[in-house]
Structures are given as C-alpha cells and as structure tokens.
Amino acid sequence: MIDDGISHVRDAVMPALSHLDGYLGLSLMIDREKGRGIVTTAWRSEDAMRDSADRVMAIRDAAVSAFGASRADVDGWEVAVMHRAHHAREGSCVRASWLRLGKDDVADAIETFKHGTLAKIEDLPGFCSASLFINRAEGRAVTTVGYDDRSSLEYSREGANAVRDEAARQMEADVLDVAEFELALAHLHVPEMV
Numbered sequence: 001m002i003d004d005g006i007s008h009v010r011d012a013v014m015p016a017l018s019h020l021d022g023y024l025g026l027s028l029m030i031d032r033e034k035g036r037g038i039v040t041t042a043w044r045s046e047d048a049m050r051d052s053a054d055r056v057m058a059i060r061d062a063a064v065s066a067f068g069a070s071r072a073d074v075d076g077w078e079v080a081v082m083h084r085a086h087h088a089r090e091g092s093c094v095r096a097s098w099l100r101l102g103k104d105d106v107a108d109a110i111e112t113f114k115h116g117t118l119a120k121i122e123d124l125p126g127f128c129s130a131s132l133f134i135n136r137a138e139g140r141a142v143t144t145v146g147y148d149d150r151s152s153l154e155y156s157r158e159g160a161n162a163v164r165d166e167a168a169r170q171m172e173a174d175v176l177d178v179a180e181f182e183l184a185l186a187h188l189h190v191p192e193m194v
Contacts, residue, residue, distance in 0.1 A: 002032055005067030006184045009039060012066075014187065016059050017041060022048025025189040029094050029144075029181035037067060038096070038181070042079065042190045049076065077133035077142065080110045082193040083118060084129040088186035092128055092146055093153040095180050097164055099141045099173040106136050109171040113143070117167040121145055124159050126152020131190075141173070146183060153180060 009028050017023050024042035031037070041056070043049035064072045101109050113132045121130045128146035135141070145160065147153040168175050 001066070001068035002030055002035070002037070005037065005063065006030065008066035009063055010185055013039075013059055013063050014185075017056070020048075020052045020055060022052065025187040026185065027183065027188040028185035029096070030184045031179060031181050034179075036179070036181075037184075039063065040188060042188050046076075046078075075135065077135055079131065079190050079193060080134045080141075081114055081118065081130070081132035082190045083122075083131070084192065085122065085127055086129075088128055088146055088183050089148060091149045092183040092186065093150050093181060094144050094146050094183050095153060095156075095160060095178065096145075097143045097178045098176040099143070099168065099171070100176055101139045101141055101171060101173045105172055106134055106139065106141075109141060109173065110134065112167060112170045116170065117163060120163045120166075121160075124156040124163070126156060140176075146186075150182075 006028060009026070014026060017026065022044035024044055026039060026041045029038045029040075043052065060072055060074070064070075099109075110132065118130055121127060124145070124147075126148040128148055130143065130145045133142040133144075143164075147156060164175065164178070167173075
C-alpha cells in the first residue's frame with residue numbers, strides 16, 4: 001500500500017495542509033523494504049505547529065490508513081540547520097541518523113555540525129542537501145543527508161559512516177539509528193539555515 005499512501009499524501013494531505021497558517025511544506029521518505037515511512041511537515045514557528053495540531057490530527061489519521069498502518073509516532077523538532085546544494089530531483093534518496101546528545105551539549109552539537117561536519121558531508125558524492133533537527137527537551141537530534149540518486153547514496157555509505165562517527169565523537173553523542181530512504185515527495189520549503 002506504499003504507492004497508495006504516497007498518492008494520498010501528495011493528492012490529499014498536501015492540499016489540506018496548504019490552507020493552514022504557518023505551513024511551510026512537507027517531505028515524505030520511504031523505505032519500501034522495511035515498510036517504513038516518515039512524513040515531515042514544517043511550520044513557520046512552534047506556535048503555528050502547536051495551533052495546527054487539532055486540524056492535522058484527522059489529516060494524519062487518514063494518511064496512516066492510506067498506508068495501511070495501524071499507528072504513527074509523532075515527534076516535534078526544531079530545524080537547527082538546513083542547507084541545500086540544490087533541490088531534490090526525482091530519484092533522490094536520504095540517509096537519516098538519530099542521535100542522543102547530552103541536554104547541555106545541544107548548542108555545541110549545532111556548532112560542530114555547522115562548522116565542521118557540514119563541509120565534510122558536502123564533499124560526499126552526489127550530495128544534494130543536509131539538515132539537522134533538534135529536540136532540546138529530550139537531548140536528541142536527527143540529521144538527514146540527501147543524495148541525487150540511489151547509486152550516490154550507496155557509493156557514499158562508507159564515507160558517510162566515517163563522517164558520522166567523527167561527528168558523534170566530537171558531539172559526545174550516541175548514534176541510535178541510521179536508515180536509508182527513497183525521497184518520495186520533496187516539498188519542504190524551509191529557508192536555508194547555516
């Protein structure tokens with residue numbers, strides 16, 4: 001039901017959300033092999049995100065059904081860094097890494113990512129974009145790195161692992177999970193933040 005879910009997000013969710021104040025777009029990442037999907041919606045401010053919560057709930061529930069899933073986990077993140085060499089193209093892929101940070105180390109982690117890690121990520125073959133999302137209250141972070149196509153994603157794997165391991169050491173972070181996805185929809189209109 002993955003393709004049905006993608007169609008539903010594109011044809012129903014995106015138009016419904018576009019009418020909500022503060023909405024800045026969405027992206028949809030899919031791992032077909034594991035049956036896992038992540039929809040990211042962006043909002044102009046935390047207040048806009050919070051104010052939309054009741055209206056988004058019904059839209060989210062319909063999307064969960066369209067994918068044939070039983071539930072959705074919902075997390076709130078601050079966009080700390082957003083950098084694009086260029087916009088995603090059809091066939092783009094994403095590698096996401098989830099990290100646990102010390103709650104007191106969030107500002108240092110953001111600076112490490114901006115002023116060290118990002119330049120190394122940009123050198124990876126097929127680099128398209130990179131972002132860093134932070135949950136300050138829980139001391140967690142997610143990085144996403146977009147690549148032009150599946151072959152670039154695969155070719156970059158070894159180099160990306162080395163960059164991530166070094167960054168985690170510098171940030172004194174624990175890597176919780178790493179996953180690779182097809183970028184099924186890329187309509188996230190968050191401005192450049194470096």
